[in-house]
Amino acid sequence: MGRNRKPKTVKDITLHGIADKGMCVGRDAEGNIYFLQGGVPGDKVDAIIKQKKKGVPFGFVKTITEPSIHRVKTFCEHFGVCGGCKWQHLDYKIQIEQKEQQVKDAIRRIAKIEAKTFLPILGNGQLAHYRNKLEYSFSNKRWLTEKEISEDVEITQSKALGFHRPGVFDKIVDINKCHLQDDISNRIRNFVREFTASEDFEYYDIKNNHGFLREMVVRTNLKNEVMLILIFGHKDVSKMKMITEALKNKFPEIVSLFHITNAKSNSSFFDLEPNHIFGDEYLTEKLGNIIYKIGPKSFFQTNTLQAEKLYSIAKDFADIQPNDNVYDLYTGLGSIALFVADKCMNIVGIEEIEEAIELAKINATYNNISNAEFYAGDVKDILTDDFIMKHGKADIIITDPPRVGMHKEVVQMLLQVESPKIVYISCNPSTQARDIGLLSEKYDLEKIQPVDMFPHTHHVESVALLKLKENV
Numbered sequence: 001m002g003r004n005r006k007p008k009t010v011k012d013i014t015l016h017g018i019a020d021k022g023m024c025v026g027r028d029a030e031g032n033i034y035f036l037q038g039g040v041p042g043d044k045v046d047a048i049i050k051q052k053k054k055g056v057p058f059g060f061v062k063t064i065t066e067p068s069i070h071r072v073k074t075f076c077e078h079f080g081v082c083g084g085c086k087w088q089h090l091d092y093k094i095q096i097e098q099k100e101q102q103v104k105d106a107i108r109r110i111a112k113i114e115a116k117t118f119l120p121i122l123g124n125g126q127l128a129h130y131r132n133k134l135e136y137s138f139s140n141k142r143w144l145t146e147k148e149i150s151e152d153v154e155i156t157q158s159k160a161l162g163f164h165r166p167g168v169f170d171k172i173v174d175i176n177k178c179h180l181q182d183d184i185s186n187r188i189r190n191f192v193r194e195f196t197a198s199e200d201f202e203y204y205d206i207k208n209n210h211g212f213l214r215e216m217v218v219r220t221n222l223k224n225e226v227m228l229i230l231i232f233g234h235k236d237v238s239k240m241k242m243i244t245e246a247l248k249n250k251f252p253e254i255v256s257l258f259h260i261t262n263a264k265s266n267s268s269f270f271d272l273e274p275n276h277i278f279g280d281e282y283l284t285e286k287l288g289n290i291i292y293k294i295g296p297k298s299f300f301q302t303n304t305l306q307a308e309k310l311y312s313i314a315k316d317f318a319d320i321q322p323n324d325n326v327y328d329l330y331t332g333l334g335s336i337a338l339f340v341a342d343k344c345m346n347i348v349g350i351e352e353i354e355e356a357i358e359l360a361k362i363n364a365t366y367n368n369i370s371n372a373e374f375y376a377g378d379v380k381d382i383l384t385d386d387f388i389m390k391h392g393k394a395d396i397i398i399t400d401p402p403r404v405g406m407h408k409e410v411v412q413m414l415l416q417v418e419s420p421k422i423v424y425i426s427c428n429p430s431t432q433a434r435d436i437g438l439l440s441e442k443y444d445l446e447k448i449q450p451v452d453m454f455p456h457t458h459h460v461e462s463v464a465l466l467k468l469k470e471n472v
């Protein structure tokens with residue numbers, strides 16, 4: 001646990017690399033090490049040190065005394081304030097080099113093995129507008145800019161619709177233009193702000209948990225159609241109707257609208273029933289030859305174009321043969337299972353969210369896929385000896401767990417099943433390396449390829465192919 005201490009300024013730190021969660025790591029003239037937010041490798045900086053964790057000082061850059069050659073001009077007016085796109089000031093070439101290194105380091109330091117082949121990272125061709133989903137929050141406490149504070153002017157507008165200020169749970173940065181999603185998202189958000197301000201609708205008080213307008217989720221597809229989900233703290237039928245009508249008249253792009261009423265203290269709406277208001281119940285998206293129906297609560301990879309490439313790499317690594325029996329663990333709405341179904345004899349998908357499994361079945365039928373079966377439940381409970389007896393031993397296991405990686409009982413099960421190939425897709429190099437390390441008892445890491453799905457962030461995805469050792 002970190003020990004809070006009085007902030008102090010340290011001068012002349014040279015930043016030389018990137019560490020966990022995208023922080024920069026650097027040393028002062030005496031060789032002392034620091035972890036800092038807001039820098040770029042190569043910068044010389046003065047920093048404010050706020051706390052020590054395990055003896056290492058953490059803080060943020062106060063002044064850049066000599067900028068790095070890797071610094072680039074940022075393009076977003078909210079950069080440095082909203083918490084998204086933290087690496088926008090870092091040359092994209094260096095961003096992906098750092099991500100590739102993260103995956104290499106994790107395999108070496110955590111899995112403690114070497115990949116037979118380490119393929120270069122697949123960069124992202126699209127550095128803006130790459131997300132198909134953004135979640136905005138309403139707040140009656142707007143994060144004030146430094147300019148507003150320093151000018152000491154009276155604040156007349158305290159409402160905000162935008163993103164959380166990092167580290168400040170109840171304040172929202174009012175967003176005027178976000179470059180992560182196509183411009184329709186900006187137009188809808190700004191219209192909702194103007195309309196609700198003109199009608200004086202109440203924005204949510206995050207600290208005290210009350211208020212009317214709570215969150216807004218904008219999902220888009222490559223055809224620029226929009227599914228909009230409005231989340232309210234409580235019901236007010238006439239105001240809900242007013243905002244619905246206003247949006248319907250203004251934006252023909254909105255092909256699907258849902259309302260959710262969330263009176264709980266937490267903002268998660270996965271346990272709540274969305275109310276379908278108008279348009280389609282699903283947004284559709286095409287990856288490869290598959291058309292996916294996506295619901296308001298569905299997990300779907302947020303970078304559509306890069307997801308298609310990620311799945312293609314997984315399919316290529318799997319090298320599925322016509323008689324193969326394949327398992328797709330953590331299948332979501334069947335995304336990968338359906339993408340590879342044309343190559344195999346049978347595919348079995350497992351996912352804990354029941355609605356996602358219902359959708360996987362709908363998506364299989366919609367795409368005339370008859371060799372895919374889907375089961376709802378925790379992988380560690382579903383993937384039992386009986387289940388494998390019933391569905392047949394897997395020739396290939398594809399696994400795409402959440403950030404925490406696979407449960408150790410699932411890893412044990414995979415070691416017991418001894419499928420000839422495992423394709424492991426991950427959004428967290430550390431947990432992927434941990435699991436690969438455990439699997440290395442019986443598997444070789446044949447190849448691994450990082451894929452950048454999220455430019456300007458430290459996040460990186462990677463696909464690994466594990467092959468059963470010959471002598472097990």
Ligand SMILES: C[S@@+](CC[C@H](N)C(=O)[O-])C[C@H]1O[C@@H](n2cnc3c(N)ncnc32)[C@H](O)[C@@H]1O
Pocket residue numbers: 299300301330331332333335336350351352353356377378379380400401402403427
């Ligand atoms: C990274 S997503 C991958 C989904 C899918 N493969 C895709 O590409 O869209 C991980 C999925 O695992 C599901 N999940 C998380 N924990 C699980 C568990 N213990 N058992 C089964 N599914 C789980 C999540 O709901 C989510 O759909």
